[in-house]
Amino acid sequence: MVQLSSKSNTQTEIKEILRLSIPLASAQIAQAATGFVDTVMMGWLGQETLAAGGLAATILTTLLVTATGVIFAVSPAIAEAFGGGNRKKISQITVQGFWLCVAIAIPVMFLINYISPLMLQFGQNSKVVSIAKIYFDVMLWGFFPALTFAMLKSVISSLSQVRPIIIIVVIGTLFNAAGNYVLGFGKLGFPVMGLSGLALASVLSQWLMLFFLIIYILKQTELRKYQLFQNLYQFEPKILQEIVSIGIPIGISLAFEVGLFSVTTYLMGLLGTDILAAHLIVFQSIAIIFMVPLGISFATTIRVGFWKGQNDAIVYSRCASLIALRRSAYISMILGGGFMIIMAIFLLIFSRQVISLYLDIHNPENTRVISLAIPMFVVASISQILDGVQTTAAGALRGLKDTRIPMLLSFVAFWGFGLGSGYLLAFKFGLDGVGLWIGQAIGVATSAGVFIWRFRQLAATNFARK
Template sequence: MSKSRTAANSKIFLEAQDCLKLAIPLAIAQLFDIAINFTDTVMMGLLGSQTLAAGALGSTTYIAFLWTSSGMISAVGILAAIAFGAGQLQRIRKIACQGLWLTVPLSIPIMLLLWNMTPILLQLGQQESTVLLTQSYLRAIVWGFPALIGFSVLKNLMSALNHPQLIMMIMVIGVVVNAIGNYILMFGKLGLPALGLAGIGWASTFTLWGQFIAGISFISLDKELRTYQFFGHWYRFNALVFREIFKIGLPIAILFAIEISLNTCIAYLMGYLGTVTLAAHQIAIQTTQIVFMVPLGISYATSMRVGQKLGENDLKGVRRSGFVGMALGAIFVSIVALIFCLFPDSIAGIYLDTKNPENAKVVQLAIALLHLAVASQIFDGIQVIAGGALRGLKDTRVPLIIGLLVYWPIGLGSGYLMGIYFHWGGVGLWFGLVLGLLSVAVSLIWRFYCKTTGLLASRAIAIQEN
């Protein structure tokens, strides 16, 4: 009994090591990804408050489409991880090619929509002068969208094949290149015209294409990856594999869209409650979003580990990979939650001068919301990793149903009831958000447990019959 327990503990330890080898570079890559947006926002502020508002509006719109599209593309990583675990080299090549094919039908309609956002934004009540600036930004950055989706395909492939370091390195360089490009094109340096906000959009486009080309180059030059010959037959369309990617990816994309719409709606309701509430909410949500990049990296790693074990037909390994990923995420978010509890005033001080009496109300409310963010961070981190584990099993439809039944009815419904109807304000809206995330986390963990239990039971029956 002691030997078996020691062996089990050893397997858990080894799984944690393998998961972290994937998760750490992916988490760093996610942090540098958000660093690009942060840099853009800071540099937009150099052009004035109206430019900052217009840029924020354009960036929010662009990121919403990016996040939804990345849900679709994540199916490439899931299928590649399963094929990698099964040692199916030719299938990985087909998945890679069809993933790149998918960038075309995915990018074109989104590019057309981004190009023609002016009437939509005006209908949403945005000021015309702001919308005109926003459109100049969107019509510059829109040309980088295909490269962004293509790079997402490469990121998923490299993660599935246990090579996330390449992606991390490219994204770190991308932050520096983007900042330099912003400066040159915003202010018209090196003899170029000063393009203002549009210059930031063009800098992002050039950076995105640079990242995509660098990704293809690294894959083509790397001694190990070259054996896969990913792009040897890129022109061959495989309807069966393409349809499989679409079938798995569509529910993920819809679920991501639901999550984005929930967060956007809550932000609008915060604005309805006043500028103090909205400012305090921005401090809390911005802080949690930065921290969330680490559980998101662990989620991607967990998807790949579960997929690889599924490909190896190691069903006990599948369950172990999923729950080890959740445990690692829980440990990290618990440490962060403790920091939120102990130093909320210091966190608020990053964004505002806490000694200025004019900021007193915002700081006070922000501290209250950061205390609630302790719970939201724990539940959000666990639910995104549990969702990643299920995606590794190609289980995407049930998580979508859970999201439809929980995020809006429970998360937004209870938040609206407490925040608006019962006049709890921003605190009530955050209570609803926490309740929604808790419900999703419990549901997804239970789903993973039931799914893996069913797989193990089927295996046991098959062994008995043979």
């Protein structure tokens, strides 16, 4: 039995979380940069293309994040098996995760193909919808590789193989940026493809990243001992049921959170194209920054799941495992919130410079969009501090495989408090886009509070009984 001093344990845990978080957060930033680059180049193609393409990208992101949430259940399951030294189960979980990707991707691709008529039914401008359809028709072919890449990334991250992820994602991001420029604007002899060219470059980059990750898994010596692709055609109902039972609540929880932002984007569209364009600038900028605490939350899930596996296998004393588990969670929350405080200060000081990445701030035609975006940045910056805490707290709960109650709490927080207050502030009190952003902030604050409360309850009761 290992006994370490409190100071030594804390220092070790910070190092372990940072060792996992830095590559994972970097990979998330690089991946989010794909959407960032797409959005910037959409702005170069014009305000209407920015509004339509940004709206389409937001819908696709919602679908992908929801599906990825279901698949992400492999992470705590493998982290726990890794902590308990169960190699066979690690391989079984990976294989079932792959087939779950196939089962999810096929119906979602059909759904993407028929989203445009639904947008018209919900009151979106017909011209915006027709432009968005161009993006949908190409991007649906990137859904399966993106989902499978996310699943395999979760697998090797849970096995503490995180460094290659950032390399692969950076390669994919650079390929996407170059492809956007070449295909979207007709360079190097290619025809000008506009929005469809941006989408095609994104799809090709998703397949490229998946190909490189599979090659790495097959060639890397440490990973080969887990035989992750062995018995690829073997169906394990019990393990698949475990993944699905954990994953569906995670997916629904993320759908509640991302869905709040998607519905907010839809409501922004009802308020006008200028407000929608301003919102998309703020949203896309915040989305990239959010990738850092999201990466920390992935590391939190892995560390908490690992300590849970150690606890179940009685590698350490149960008391020591509980202390380590709590320490992992609270350190992550501090790191997530602290980073977002720094980013909030940055955005408040340099909001106009950030806007200039998307639009020419000296062009009089963009004056209204800029004036609308600046107050949105103020509210969004403050809300992201709370978002940094709530997403890491959610990661700690996933590490404990606690997903159903957080799913219900997410619904109340994001759709009850968040969307309800945002709608009232925007449409009843005349605050327009700023009111919707305030509503999102209220939803995030509520979720942060209830997730921390839930984690404290579980840590104090479930482990104390063992």
